[in-house]
Amino acid sequence: MDIWSMIFGLIVGVAIGAVGINLWNSYVNNQAIAKVNNLFEQLWHRHTHLFQEMKQDMDNPDYKFQREFYVLRKNQRFSLSLPRSCLVYFLEEHDDLEHQLKTLESYDLISNVTEPGKDLAKYQFNEKFVELLRRKNI
Template sequence: MDFLSLTIGFLVGTATGAAGTYFGNKYTDIRKAKEYKTVEELFYKKLWSEHEKLLSEMKSDLTNPDFSYHREFYVLSKSWMFNASGPHLSYYLEDHDSLEQQLKSLVGKGLIVDVTEFGKSVTKYQFTDKFVEHLKVVN
């Protein structure tokens, strides 16, 4: 074997290996992205079937121009006296079955965060940006 043939064989083999790795990774990433999207769609579909009334109200609130940038909300009872400065989002215990348990479920799924202030008797939550994005775009 001469040196030229050996060099050409090495370069062709290296190029073939690099191209194979590149295309293998590219198409694997595309497949994984499709799988992730499918899993995410199933997650939100199940979520809506479990919490349709609450999520519909949240969507309505967040698509309202007056509340489009609000991220925090309170859990209240209609019989309570509540004084807050300015407009705020609130969801009432009387309007939703097991509201506190539904909210705990959303916390567990990472969609909202409990941000209740120490020493306060009113529970306060915050929407995650990903959840807000989902609520605003869902049909």
């Protein structure tokens, strides 16, 4: 066996390995995307009312880059100084809203960013969740 055969064999082996790795990574990525989409659909059916409201907000051009939102009681809004353009979800409008938010938080779709020492619950949307909401056809 001469040196050129060994070099050719090495190059072919490396090329086949690279193609195999690329195919495997593509498969794993597609599986992860399918898993996230499936999870989102399941959550959508469990939390339809809340997700529809969130989707409406994310589709609204006024909130294009808004990622934070507050959770309040309806009578609480008037006694607080909130930012002028902010998203608010009311406890009275959604069944067991706090538990729904804990579920979304457990899947890393939102994060609790409430400031220490404040009674005002504040959350932040994950970018992937915003993307999934915007893509959802209703």
